[in-house]
Amino acid sequence: MEVISVLIDPILPVFAIMALGFAMGRTEITTVDDARVVNRFAMSVLLPIMVFNLIANAPIHLFSVTPLMIYGGGQFVVFVAGYFLATRIFGIDREQSVLLAFCGVFANNVLYVLPISEILYGKENILPITSIITWDASFAFGGAIIFLQLIILGKVAASKVVKTLGTNPILIALVAGLVFAFADLPIPTPFQTFLDFNSAAAAPVALFAMGVVLSQTRFKIEREVLWFTLIKLLIFPIIVWLGLEFLTPAEPGRGQYLLGAAGPSGAMAFTLAFLHGIRTDAIAQVIVITSVLTLISLALLA
Numbered sequence: 001m002e003v004i005s006v007l008i009d010p011i012l013p014v015f016a017i018m019a020l021g022f023a024m025g026r027t028e029i030t031t032v033d034d035a036r037v038v039n040r041f042a043m044s045v046l047l048p049i050m051v052f053n054l055i056a057n058a059p060i061h062l063f064s065v066t067p068l069m070i071y072g073g074g075q076f077v078v079f080v081a082g083y084f085l086a087t088r089i090f091g092i093d094r095e096q097s098v099l100l101a102f103c104g105v106f107a108n109n110v111l112y113v114l115p116i117s118e119i120l121y122g123k124e125n126i127l128p129i130t131s132i133i134t135w136d137a138s139f140a141f142g143g144a145i146i147f148l149q150l151i152i153l154g155k156v157a158a159s160k161v162v163k164t165l166g167t168n169p170i171l172i173a174l175v176a177g178l179v180f181a182f183a184d185l186p187i188p189t190p191f192q193t194f195l196d197f198n199s200a201a202a203a204p205v206a207l208f209a210m211g212v213v214l215s216q217t218r219f220k221i222e223r224e225v226l227w228f229t230l231i232k233l234l235i236f237p238i239i240v241w242l243g244l245e246f247l248t249p250a251e252p253g254r255g256q257y258l259l260g261a262a263g264p265s266g267a268m269a270f271t272l273a274f275l276h277g278i279r280t281d282a283i284a285q286v287i288v289i290t291s292v293l294t295l296i297s298l299a300l301l302a
Contacts, residue, residue, distance in 0.1 A: 014111050015291070017204045021211025035212035038205055039274050046202035047271075048173035053195040054110075054137050055177025056187060063131040067251050070243035071132060071261065075105040075140055078236045082228065090224050094151050095278045099269040100224060102144045103286045104231035107263030109133050111203055112294070117256055128253030132260040134181075141268060142174045148272060206271050210284065213274060217281050225285045228265075232290050237261040264290035 024030040082101030086092040092100065107113060109132055117129045149164055165171060180187065187195070240261040244254045251257075265287045273280045 011112060011115060014203070015207065018207040018211035018214070021208040022215045023211075025212035025215030030212050032213055032216055035209040036274065038212075039209040039271060042202055042205040042209065043271060043275050044169050046198060046205055048169040049195060050199040050202040051137050051141070051170055052173040052177040052180075053199045055134055055174065056180035056185075056195075058130060058134040058177075058181050059127070060134065060181045061184070062127060063134070064128065064251065064253065067128070067244060067248050067254065067257050068131050068135055070247055071240055071257055072135055072139065074236060074239040074243055074261070078231060078239060079105050082231055085227065086224060090227075092224060095148065095276065096273070096282070098144060098148045098151060099273050099278060099283055100228050100286070102140075102269045102272075103265040103283060103290075104228050105236055106136060106140050106144070106266045106268060107232075107260055108266040108291070109136065109260050109263050112291075113259050113263040117259060121256065125253075126256065128256035129260055132257065136266075138174055138178060142171060144269075145170060145272070148276070152276060203267075206267055209274065210267055210270050210287075213270075213280060214284055214288065217284055219285055219288075220281075221285075222282060224282050225289070228282075228286045229289050229293070232265050232286065233262070233293055262294065264294040 021030065021035070025032070025035070079101045082104045083097050086097035086100050087094055090097075109129060114126070114129055114133065117126045145168065146165060149168070153160065153164060179185070237258060241258055244251060244257060248254065267287060270280055270283050270287055272278075273283050
């Protein structure tokens, strides 16, 4: 009953902003061009602030390294396999393949799994899911951005690659956040207020833009949608479970690592695709389908 309660509030109200975007897009109150502007603002301003805030305030020195490396290692293996599945088997272009593979390993842990973990384990006992969120924001998300940028840039001068990556707002925020976290640097109270205030807007803005685009997306269950839904809901969680089972069977927080792996695909893949003009329909469908189906799987795991 606790899981049902947290699904009713706060998860469903959180995703209501995406439904609002869908309704406004369907009634043409908001256009896809409008959503593109909103999405660019989220990616260039709000998300970098959120990423810095998450990482800079994370208790990195308290994280359990072994299970986190199992989680990250599982992500890497599944991401590489997903990328080659998309490019070699399905013949999808490399840019979209990166983001489909990213859908298979990057869960919506901030908005979805974190509140469930707080209910199940208590706010004082959620260090494992906090470590996953920090890892995802730092290395999974950052790695996907770098890989995607390298593919988009193609064969260009190394100086241009460095300049492009070095001026990416999210990567700048990521590095700055890691410096603050590892050095345990204090954040001045006024600046922390700024971070908290603006971080809260990042997810709603991105989800609203996604809802608008979904209103113009024709849902068609294609093989890539089925496969990457399967990868996110079944294959990735099983790999993480196997790693934990054989390498850290006594890990006290292993349930949270499984919840993190079993969460629905995060909206960041869609946001990146929309920003760079990459086809979004399959990516959006994977995100929506996994968000619906994990209502069942997370309830069972919990």
